[in-house]
Amino acid sequence: xxxxxxxxxxxxxxEFLSFDGKDLFIWILPLSFLFSIWEAVVTIGIMPxxxxxxxxxxxxxxxxxxxxxxxIAAILRSFLNISFGILxxxxxxxxLAILAGLRIGFDSSVTPLLMLVGGLPDLAILPLAILWFxxxxxxxxxxxxxxxxxxxxxxxxxxxxxxxxxxQVLMIFHPGKFNELREVILPAITPHLIxxxxxxxDFVWEVVLAVxxxxxxxxxxxxxxxxxxxGAIHDAFAGxxxxxxxxIALDRLLFGFLENRVRKWQ
Amino acid sequence: xxSLSQIEVEDVTKVYRFKGTEFPIIKNVSFKVKKRDFxxxxxxxxxxxxxxxxxxxxxxxxxxxxxxxxxxxxKGPHPKISMxxxxxxxxxxxxxxxxxxxxxxxxxxxxxxxxxxxxELLEMVGLKGYEDSYPKALSGGMKQRVGIAxxxxxxxxxxxxxxxFSALDEYTSAALREDILDIWRDTGKTFILVTHNLREAVEMxxxxxxxxxxxxxxxxxxxxxxxxxRHSDDPDFVRIHKDLYRLLREELETTMVRYRLRxxxxxxxxxxxxxxxxxx
Numbered sequence: 001x002x003x004x005x006x007x008x009x010x011x012x013x014x015e016f017l018s019f020d021g022k023d024l025f026i027w028i029l030p031l032s033f034l035f036s037i038w039e040a041v042v043t044i045g046i047m048p049x050x051x052x053x054x055x056x057x058x059x060x061x062x063x064x065x066x067x068x069x070x071x072i073a074a075i076l077r078s079f080l081n082i083s084f085g086i087l088x089x090x091x092x093x094x095x096l097a098i099l100a101g102l103r104i105g106f107d108s109s110v111t112p113l114l115m116l117v118g119g120l121p122d123l124a125i126l127p128l129a130i131l132w133f134x135x136x137x138x139x140x141x142x143x144x145x146x147x148x149x150x151x152x153x154x155x156x157x158x159x160x161x162x163x164x165x166x167x168q169v170l171m172i173f174h175p176g177k178f179n180e181l182r183e184v185i186l187p188a189i190t191p192h193l194i195x196x197x198x199x200x201x202d203f204v205w206e207v208v209l210a211v212x213x214x215x216x217x218x219x220x221x222x223x224x225x226x227x228x229x230x231g232a233i234h235d236a237f238a239g240x241x242x243x244x245x246x247x248i249a250l251d252r253l254l255f256g257f258l259e260n261r262v263r264k265w266q
Numbered sequence: 267x268x269s270l271s272q273i274e275v276e277d278v279t280k281v282y283r284f285k286g287t288e289f290p291i292i293k294n295v296s297f298k299v300k301k302r303d304f305x306x307x308x309x310x311x312x313x314x315x316x317x318x319x320x321x322x323x324x325x326x327x328x329x330x331x332x333x334x335x336x337x338x339x340x341k342g343p344h345p346k347i348s349m350x351x352x353x354x355x356x357x358x359x360x361x362x363x364x365x366x367x368x369x370x371x372x373x374x375x376x377x378x379x380x381x382x383x384x385x386e387l388l389e390m391v392g393l394k395g396y397e398d399s400y401p402k403a404l405s406g407g408m409k410q411r412v413g414i415a416x417x418x419x420x421x422x423x424x425x426x427x428x429x430x431f432s433a434l435d436e437y438t439s440a441a442l443r444e445d446i447l448d449i450w451r452d453t454g455k456t457f458i459l460v461t462h463n464l465r466e467a468v469e470m471x472x473x474x475x476x477x478x479x480x481x482x483x484x485x486x487x488x489x490x491x492x493x494x495x496r497h498s499d500d501p502d503f504v505r506i507h508k509d510l511y512r513l514l515r516e517e518l519e520t521t522m523v524r525y526r527l528r529x530x531x532x533x534x535x536x537x538x539x540x541x542x543x544x545x546x
Contacts, residue, residue: 165355168325172343173369173416183368187359265359265400 053234062238071223075242078219081208085143086200092144093151094193098185100152101159111156118149122207126214135215142211143204150199158192159185191262198255205247271298272456273322273424278331280317292318293481294331299458299473301423304450306467307460308510309477309485310517315460318482319428322458323349335424348422352429354409356401362388362412363397369420387415391445407438414442418449427459431466443470447494464510468503469496474510478517485513 035055041047042054049057065071096114100107122145129138166184174183212221220239227235280292291314299305309315320326322333324343333340335347348369356365366384375383388394391411401409410430417425427446431439447470450457461467467474471490478485488510492502519525 163353163355165351165353166357168320168323168349169351169355169357169368171325172323172347172349173420174372175343176372184357187357190359265402 050231051233053237057234058237058241061234062241065235065238065242071239071242074218074220074223074239075246078208078212078221078243079246081139081212081217081219082143082201082204084140085204085208086147086197088140088144089147089151089200090197093148094155094189097152097155098159098181098189101156101162102185107156114149114152118152122146122203123210126211130215135211135217138215139208139211139217139219142207146203146207147200150203151193151196154192154196154199155189158189162188190258191266194255194258194262198251201247201250205243209243270300272301272303272336273299273458274334275299275318275322276332276334278318278321278328278333280314280321280326281329290481292328293483295477295482295484296331297475297484297487299424299456301456302454303472304447304457304470305459305473305475306471307458307475307477308462308464308467308514309482310479310514311462313477313479314482315462315477316428318477319349319426319458319460322424323347323426345420346423348417348420348425350410350413350417350425350427350430352432354401354406354413354433356409356412356416358401361398361400362393362404365401365412366415366419368416373420383419384415387419388412390418390449391415405438406434407442410434410442411445414446414449418453418455422455424456424458427457429460429462432461432463439466444495446470464507464514465498468492468507468510469498476510476513485517 039054039056042049042052053061096110100111122142125145126138126142129141133141162184166188167180170179170184208219209221209224211217212219213225216222216225220243224236224239227233227239275295275297278292278295279290281288281290283289295318307315307318317326321328322340324340324347327341335344340347357368360368363381363384366387367380370380370383385394385397388397391414393408393411393415396404396408401412404412410433413430430446431442434442443466446457449455457470459467459470468490474488474490476485476488477483488506490506492500492506496503498504498507
């Protein structure tokens with residue numbers, strides 16, 4: 001059975017990684033169209049190339065930078081800030097959201113409070129966070145803060161949408177408190193959790209880059225900032241491009257994989 | 267304990283509390299269900315039939331009174347009492363086979379035994395070949411067949427069915443009813459079906475327990491001594507159906523507009539007479 005599952009996973013994964021001709025055509029075509037326009041605009045001279053380098057130059061720089069340890073370290077640093085932030089948020093938000101979804105009393109006492117904090121612009125807290133925790137930890141904590149709410153609210157909705165019959169089925173056929181979590185709640189919230197994580201990832205990129213740029217915490221954000229200030233525009237563009245590719249990779253590999261597992265039954 | 271009766275509902279009252287006030291929804295209900303019997307519980311909608319069934323399943327507790335299974339008071343779900351749901355309530359993230367296996371997972375069975383039992387039951391309900399499908403790919407009738415297989419997999423003595431055919435179209439439910447009767451005859455298990463469909467009750471039941479509403483009490487227990495297979499155009503079938511219908515109809519009258527208008531008119535007339543008397 002376990003073996004079968006692994007093979008299923010492999011099939012899903014390969015389905016994701018293998019692009020057949022049609023697939024390739026669909027996403028490569030608009031992309032190359034965009035890059036051609038950009039290249040043309042800069043070459044003709046509509047945009048001055050010292051403010052906006054052509055894509056060929058950007059890719060060249062990116063390839064060159066990928067060989068440099070500092071650049072890789074900066075990307076890795078940002079990636080870790082984001083991952084830790086989301087992981088912490090996941091650990092904190094999921095149990096709270098499950099409780100809030102199950103118990104109306106808990107929901108009505110805790111959720112308004114969370115909404116109050118969540119309603120604040122995340123960066124409003126940044127100066128205090130730096131004061132209390134220092135710049136490095138602040139980047140992670142800010143990420144946690146803004147990943148928390150999408151996860152909390154999507155999971156809470158997911159728990160609320162579970163049919164009460166499901167719990168009765170479990171009481172009759174497979175009783176046990178732990179079973180409620182394992183057999184009903186966790187599978188039922190998975191689709192919601194994926195949505196929550198997707199939203200989180202978007203928000204977290206923004207806030208982590210902002211912290212890196214404003215407070216000059218090491219990372220791809222400060223790399224872009226420093227490059228732009230030093231007039232190395234092609235380096236700044238390479239940094240932005242690197243973030244773009246990393247996001248696409250995360251989206252396709254992680255979420256695409258999870259979503260396909262859920263789509264089998266949903 | 268009556269040696270024949272398997273389930274005894276003894277003077278059960280269920281009260282809901284809302285803002286400090288008590289609302290009795292079921293009041294002093296008593297009846298017995300014999301082993302291997304097919305019992306239908308009918309009553310007007312919203313009369314607490316399902317609540318009664320859920321108490322028999324151990325999912326809810328009576329406020330007063332007791333429900334006994336083979337002499338033993340039911341305090342929670344019992345391994346020998348299983349249930350089929352109106353909404354099917356299959357777990358969408360489990361395959362058909364895994365849904366049927368659910369009740370076997372808590373028991374001390376090897377994986378091979380579990381699979382064997384689940385496969386046998388799926389074959390019995392006519393779903394061989396669908397083991398690895400997910401519920402979303404199944405029609406309503408097929409989903410309920412999985413629900414039935416899941417309920418039978420735990421080898422229960424009593425199968426409770428809560429409006430098990432009500433969410434299905436006419437043809438599907440007719441076929442499924444016949445299958446359930448065959449299963450009942452072959453397995454010798456006790457079946458208790460809650461339904462609002464009187465024709466269904468006459469077709470299937472040995473005993474029909476007719477409930478009245480607001481609060482729910484037992485109006486009458488009707489024995490149905492028709493030979494099987496029963497046909498709805500048989501004159502005796504028609505007569506029993508009519509009798510049951512009349513019983514419920516009287517029950518419904520009290521909630522109908524016509525009845526209430528008549529009551530209002532009567533009250534007005536009394537008021538008018540009183541007024542006239544005052545004037546005189």
